[in-house]
Amino acid sequence: MKNNRRTAILIDLFQMILGEDNLEQALAGSLELLVQVLECDTGVIWLRDRESGRLVPMFETGPLDLSNLSVEPSTDIESYVCKTGEQLMLSELKTDGRFTGSILEDYGYTIENMICVPLGNLKEVVGCLQVVNKKNSAPFTEEDFMLCTRVAAVSALTIDEKGLSVNAGERKEILISVRNIIKEFPSGEGVSRVLKGINLDIYKGEFLVILGESGCGKSTLVNIIAGMDSLTDGTLLIEGEDYSHPTDKKLTDYRREYIGFVFQSYNLMPNLTALQNVQFIADIAPEPMAAKEAIEKVGLAERANNYPSALSGGQQQRVSIARAIVKQPKIVFADEPTAALDYQTSIEVLKVFEDIVRTHGTTVVMITHNPEIAKMADRVIKLKNGLVGSIKLNIQPAHAADLVW
Ligand SMILES: Nc1ncnc2c1ncn2[C@@H]1O[C@H](COP(=O)(O)OP(=O)(O)OP(=O)(O)O)[C@@H](O)[C@H]1O
Numbered sequence: 464m465k466n467n468r469r470t471a472i473l474i475d476l477f478q479m480i481l482g483e484d485n486l487e488q489a490l491a492g493s494l495e496l497l498v499q500v501l502e503c504d505t506g507v508i509w510l511r512d513r514e515s516g517r518l519v520p521m522f523e524t525g526p527l528d529l530s531n532l533s534v535e536p537s538t539d540i541e542s543y544v545c546k547t548g549e550q551l552m553l554s555e556l557k558t559d560g561r562f563t564g565s566i567l568e569d570y571g572y573t574i575e576n577m578i579c580v581p582l583g584n585l586k587e588v589v590g591c592l593q594v595v596n597k598k599n600s601a602p603f604t605e606e607d608f609m610l611c612t613r614v615a616a617v618s619a620l621t622i623d624e625k626g627l628s629v630n631a632g633e634r635k636e637i638l639i640s641v642r643n644i645i646k647e648f649p650s651g652e653g654v655s656r657v658l659k660g661i662n663l664d665i666y667k668g669e670f671l672v673i674l675g676e677s678g679c680g681k682s683t684l685v686n687i688i689a690g691m692d693s694l695t696d697g698t699l700l701i702e703g704e705d706y707s708h709p710t711d712k713k714l715t716d717y718r719r720e721y722i723g724f725v726f727q728s729y730n731l732m733p734n735l736t737a738l739q740n741v742q743f744i745a746d747i748a749p750e751p752m753a754a755k756e757a758i759e760k761v762g763l764a765e766r767a768n769n770y771p772s773a774l775s776g777g778q779q780q781r782v783s784i785a786r787a788i789v790k791q792p793k794i795v796f797a798d799e800p801t802a803a804l805d806y807q808t809s810i811e812v813l814k815v816f817e818d819i820v821r822t823h824g825t826t827v828v829m830i831t832h833n834p835e836i837a838k839m840a841d842r843v844i845k846l847k848n849g850l851v852g853s854i855k856l857n858i859q860p861a862h863a864a865d866l867v868w
Pocket residue numbers: 648649657675676677678679680681682683684
C-alpha cells in the first residue's frame with residue numbers, strides 16, 4: 464500500500480517536472496509533494512550560482528526562512544554535496560564535521576537528520592535537494608533516500624535541458640525580521656491561534672508576495688508587521704530594533720514614517736480631490752515628496768483635481784498608492800490591491816507597484832489570491848494554517864505588462 468502510494472507520487476512528480484512549461488513551478492511543486500510523502504519538516508532546493516559557486520535556496524518548504532543564506536562554496540553540507548557529488552543520508556548531524564548548523568540557532572531550530580543529494584548530470588552539479596527532520600524524530604529510511612535520488616535525477620535532467628541558473632548576488636539587507644510570531648484572538652470561552660510561529664525576513668528593495676487560502680492569516684500577519692495590530696508572542700525587529708511591544712508613540716512614528724499601506728478598498732476621502740487626498744498625508748509626514756509628484760508617479764497628473772466619485776476604480780486605487788508613497792516610506796504593504804479591479808485596470812495598478820520597487824527601490828509586500836501576480840515578485844511566501852508553508856525565489860520576476868489571467 465505504502466509502496467503503491469510512493470510509486471503513484473513518483474509518477475506524479477515525473478510528470479510534473481517533465482511536463483510543466485514553468486520549470487521553477489514544477490520544481491517547487493515536486494518538492495512540496497516530496498516533503499509530504501516523506502513526512503518531514505523541511506525541504507530545500509539549492510541551486511548553484513555558476514560564477515561564484517555559492518548556493519542559493521530557490522525553493523523551500525517548512526517553518527524557516529533561509530532566503531538570505533546563500534551558502535559559501537566551502538561551508539556546510541550543501542556545498543560539500545555540490546562539490547563532491549556525494550549523496551548523503553545523515554542521521555546524527557551534531558557529530559558530523561561537515562555540518563555547522565550555526566545559522567539555525569537564531570530560530571531555535573535543531574536539525575536532527577537529513578538527506579542531501581546532488582542535482583547533477585554527467586558534466587556538473589548544479590545544485591542539491593535537501594530534506595530535513597522526519598516527523599517524530601524518526602530517521603530517514605533507505606526507501607526515502609531512493610525517492611530523493613530519483614526526484615533529484617529527473618529534476619537535474621530538466622534543469623540542464625532548460626538551462627535554469629541563478630545569480631547569488633550580494634547578501635541582502637534585512638529590513639524587517641519576524642521570529643516565531645504568534646497571534647491569538649479571543650474566541651468563545653478561549654482563544655483561537657491564528658498565527659502559530661511565523662519566521663520571515665523582509666529585505667530592502669524586494670518585492671514580496673504573500674499567497675495563501677482565505678483565513679490562513681495573511682492580513683493578520685501584515686497588520687502586525689505594519690504596526691496596525693499587536694502580536695501575542697514572538698519578536699518583530701525593524702532594522703534590528705525591537706518593535707514587539709512598542710510604546711504608542713514609537714508605534715505612531717513607525718507607521719507615519721516608515722510605512723505606506725494600500726487596501727483593497729481605496730478608503731479615499733470623498734470630499735477631497737485626488738491631489739488633496741495625497742496632500743493630506745504629505746502634511747503629516749516628516750519627509751514627504753511633493754503631493755503633485757506622487758500623483759504624477761501613478762500617472763494621474765491630468766486627474767489631480769477630480770474628486771474620487773469622478774474616478775474609476777483603478778484610478779482611485781492609484782490615488783491610494785500615491786497616498787502611500789508620498790511619505791517616501793521604506794516599505795509599502797498592499798492587501799489585495801487589485802481584488803476589486805478588472806484585468807486591464809489591475810495591470811495598470813501593478814505597473815505602478817513595479818515602478819515603486821524597481822525604479823525607486825522601495826520594498827513592497829503584497830497579499831494576493833492571484834498566483835499570476837506572484838510571478839512579479841522576487842520571492843513568494845505561501846502561508847498555510849498560520850505558518851509559513853513555503854518560500855519560492857523567482858529567478859526572473861515577470862513584468863506586470865506580461866501577466867495574463
Ligand atoms: N480581530 C479579529 N478577531 C477575531 N478573529 C480574527 C480577527 N481578525 C482575524 N481573525 C481570524 O483570523 C483568521 C485569519 O484572518 P485573516 O484576515 O488574517 O485571513 P486572510 O488570510 O487575510 O484571509 P483572506 O484571504 O480571506 O483575506 C480568520 O479565521 C479570522 O476569522
